[in-house]
Amino acid sequence: MTYALIVVPFIVVTAVVTLISARRPRFGARMVWSTAAAVALIVLTAVFDNVMIAVGLFTYPEEHLSGVRIGLAPIEDFAYPLCAAFLVPAIASFLERPDR
Numbered sequence: 254m255t256y257a258l259i260v261v262p263f264i265v266v267t268a269v270v271t272l273i274s275a276r277r278p279r280f281g282a283r284m285v286w287s288t289a290a291a292v293a294l295i296v297l298t299a300v301f302d303n304v305m306i307a308v309g310l311f312t313y314p315e316e317h318l319s320g321v322r323i324g325l326a327p328i329e330d331f332a333y334p335l336c337a338a339f340l341v342p343a344i345a346s347f348l349e350r351p352d353r
Contacts, residue, residue: 294334
C-alpha cells in the first residue's frame with residue numbers, strides 16, 4: 254500500500270466533518286484560522302521533515318511514495334498537518350455549547 258492511499262481516509266474524514274461543521278456558528282472565522290494554522294504547520298513540516306530526513310533519522314521506501322517531494326520530504330507527509338488544521342477545529346465546533 255502506498256502512503257498516498259493511507260492518507261485518503263484522513264482527507265475524506267476531514268472534508269466531510271469540515272463541510273458538516275459549516276452549519277455551526279463562526280464557520281468563516283474558523284476557516285480563516287484553520288488556513289493560517291495549515292500554512293504554519295506546512296512550513297514547519299517542510300523545515301523539520303527535511304532536516305530529519307537529511308540527517309538520516311528516517312527514510313521512506315521509494316516504492317510507497319508518489320515521487321513528489323518538497324525538498325527531501327514526500328508530499329504525503331503534508332496531508333496530516335493539513336488535515337489536523339481543519340479537522341480539530343471542526344470537531345471542536347461540535348463540542349461548543351449552543352449558547353456561546
